[in-house]
Amino acid sequence: MTAPPTETPFPETEEPDDQRTAIAALGHELRTLVDATVTTAAPTEILHRMADEVRGLTGQLTGRRRRRAEIPAVDEFPGGVRMYSPVTGLGSPLAPPLRVAPDGDGVVGHCTLGIAHEGPPGYVHGGMSAMLLDELMGWACYAAKSPAMTVSLGMRYRRPVPVETPLRVHARVTGTEDRKAFVTGSISTEETPSVPLVTADAVFVSPGPGRARALFPST
Numbered sequence: 001m002t003a004p005p006t007e008t009p010f011p012e013t014e015e016p017d018d019q020r021t022a023i024a025a026l027g028h029e030l031r032t033l034v035d036a037t038v039t040t041a042a043p044t045e046i047l048h049r050m051a052d053e054v055r056g057l058t059g060q061l062t063g064r065r066r067r068r069a070e071i072p073a074v075d076e077f078p079g080g081v082r083m084y085s086p087v088t089g090l091g092s093p094l095a096p097p098l099r100v101a102p103d104g105d106g107v108v109g110h111c112t113l114g115i116a117h118e119g120p121p122g123y124v125h126g127g128m129s130a131m132l133l134d135e136l137m138g139w140a141c142y143a144a145k146s147p148a149m150t151v152s153l154g155m156r157y158r159r160p161v162p163v164e165t166p167l168r169v170h171a172r173v174t175g176t177e178d179r180k181a182f183v184t185g186s187i188s189t190e191e192t193p194s195v196p197l198v199t200a201d202a203v204f205v206s207p208g209p210g211r212a213r214a215l216f217p218s219t
């Protein structure tokens, strides 16, 4: 039986870059483990042994890095590094992770989704496509200097998105009206970027200053 995590904090003297490197290395190994977990044909006995060993490893992640709504010291919010983002976070076992860069008047993201992100056999779960687009459209707002939150998101699934295939996600702000931004996005394969598999239209709203302070008290 593994002891429960203690409340010992991570050492505060560590350099953020060193922490980010370590967090990213652990994130990479965990993503590899997730992929192996959903594709393995290992016998039951090995699965039971692995469950015990993973429980032991989890017990070593002692301390508590942050409370709810607290921004980790290794992050830059808004618009910068988010180590534990479920979409871009190098430290997240859930993230593909999506790599984002400016692209003309918008932003582009690159990633490959695995079997862990599967919906129909061989193809990406529609919720994953929505998550990629929602995130990247948020980045497009930030790139257009209006950090904002999604208030509506419309998806059109035109063709299934293959797993284990390099993908290209694109987003740009098409117009603004006061605190509202109208944003479009698409997903295609890297091999055939001119054929959109999924497209999205969204409205994002920048919270007013009072609302932003209430929502994000740590900023």
Ligand SMILES: CCCCCCCCCCCCCCCC(=O)SCCNC(=O)CCNC(=O)[C@H](O)C(C)(C)COP(=O)(O)OP(=O)(O)OC[C@H]1O[C@@H](n2cnc3c(N)ncnc32)[C@H](O)[C@@H]1OP(=O)(O)O
Pocket (backbone or CB within 6 Å): 078, 079, 134, 135, 136, 137, 138, 139, 142, 147, 148, 149, 150, 151, 152, 178, 179, 180, 203, 205, 206, 207, 208, 211, 212, 216, 219
């Ligand atoms: C410092 C802050 C930075 C924060 C940003 C950081 C981003 C760093 C990049 C990371 C990228 C991550 C990208 C992931 C994106 C998410 O996942 S965000 C999470 C999902 N979204 C949410 O949880 C949002 C929930 N909604 C809310 O909390 C509130 O609606 C908001 C967004 C705070 C706005 O509230 P508010 O400031 O009180 O604004 P409100 O007066 O209600 O509406 C403003 C205008 O928008 C319109 N509107 C509201 N809803 C809608 C709608 N559904 N459709 C059309 N128009 C609407 C209103 O009609 C109003 O228009 P006018 O009447 O003025 O013409």
